[in-house]
Amino acid sequence: MERTALRLEGLEASVGDLEILKGVDMSLPYGEVHAIMGPNGSGKSTLCHVLTGKSGYRVSGSVLMDGLALAGMAVDERARAGLLQAFQYPVEVPGLGLGVLMEEAADSLGITEEEAGARIASEARRFGMEPFLDRAVNRDLSGGEKKRSEIFQMAVLAPKVVVLDEIDSGLDIDTVREVAQAVSEMRSDGTAVLMITHYSRILDYVKPDRVHIMIGGRIVDSGGPELADELEEGGYDAVRSRLGLAVHATPRPESKVSDLFTDTPFDFD
Numbered sequence: 001m002e003r004t005a006l007r008l009e010g011l012e013a014s015v016g017d018l019e020i021l022k023g024v025d026m027s028l029p030y031g032e033v034h035a036i037m038g039p040n041g042s043g044k045s046t047l048c049h050v051l052t053g054k055s056g057y058r059v060s061g062s063v064l065m066d067g068l069a070l071a072g073m074a075v076d077e078r079a080r081a082g083l084l085q086a087f088q089y090p091v092e093v094p095g096l097g098l099g100v101l102m103e104e105a106a107d108s109l110g111i112t113e114e115e116a117g118a119r120i121a122s123e124a125r126r127f128g129m130e131p132f133l134d135r136a137v138n139r140d141l142s143g144g145e146k147k148r149s150e151i152f153q154m155a156v157l158a159p160k161v162v163v164l165d166e167i168d169s170g171l172d173i174d175t176v177r178e179v180a181q182a183v184s185e186m187r188s189d190g191t192a193v194l195m196i197t198h199y200s201r202i203l204d205y206v207k208p209d210r211v212h213i214m215i216g217g218r219i220v221d222s223g224g225p226e227l228a229d230e231l232e233e234g235g236y237d238a239v240r241s242r243l244g245l246a247v248h249a250t251p252r253p254e255s256k257v258s259d260l261f262t263d264t265p266f267d268f269d
């Protein structure tokens with residue numbers, strides 16, 4: 001029986017009185033890339049946080065990864081079960097070499113030393129990371145190299161599902177293409193990829209298997225890559241009017257400095 005890597009049913013999330021996700025349903029098979037696109041404030045980063053198990057949200061509905069219910073599992077338990085998120089702004093870790101980090105991460109996931117060594121060597125070759133293994137994590141790497149490093153790290157850990165929140169933001173066009181290539185490599189390994197993006201640019205290079213449009217905490221439309229083209233042409237208002245949704249019925253959320261840091265927009269602790 002074919003198993004779905006990730007299945008969301010009626011996923012809701014709120015913070016205090018604010019309902020952010022209002023019932024998200026989706027099904028992501030192994031070896032597919034699904035893009036989630038949506039305007040600012042539609043709940044995309046919240047979806048990532050809720051999937052990876054970040055605290056601070058009241059969550060209901062179901063999230064199944066390969067049939068396993070994730071509700072109540074902590075961030076590290078979900079990672080061990082095979083769900084990884086790439087960071088939008090990878091940090092430098094002075095004094096910790098990338099190779100050593102990967103050995104430790106693999107060990108914490110129960111991968112044997114021998115297997116870890118073999119995977120680190122082969123994935124480093126595949127993603128051109130060999131020169132960086134002895135350097136401190138992310139030290140003096142360009143924006144594109146950092147993203148490539150993130151994908152290399154994920155490939156070593158061979159996750160079931162990866163969540164990428166705006167991995168393309170702030171990258172120049174050549175780097176976007178390079179990151180897209182790395183995402184396609186993960187897909188070809190059979191990993192399921194949930195890719196959140198503002199712009200359709202990266203989707204010219206990673207042809208997504210499906211595109212979902214999120215507006216107001218719901219997936220309002222799903223389709224093939226042509227949906228991204230429609231967005232490129234007419235923006236979200238074109239989608240809203242095709243679906244009979246009010247155009248700008250809700251005020252646009254004010255932008256806040258915290259919106260620039262989608263990995264850690266709010267501090268709960």
Ligand code: ADP
Pocket residue numbers: 015018020038039040041042043044045046047056253262265266
């Ligand atoms: P996106 O990533 O699509 O831009 P977010 O998921 O970051 O959107 O946010 C969706 C909405 O929920 C925004 O209006 C945001 O301000 C609000 N929001 C998200 N997290 C919190 C929180 N912890 N407390 C209050 N409001 C929040």
Ligand code: MG
Pocket residue numbers: 044045046262
């Ligand atoms: Mg966001």
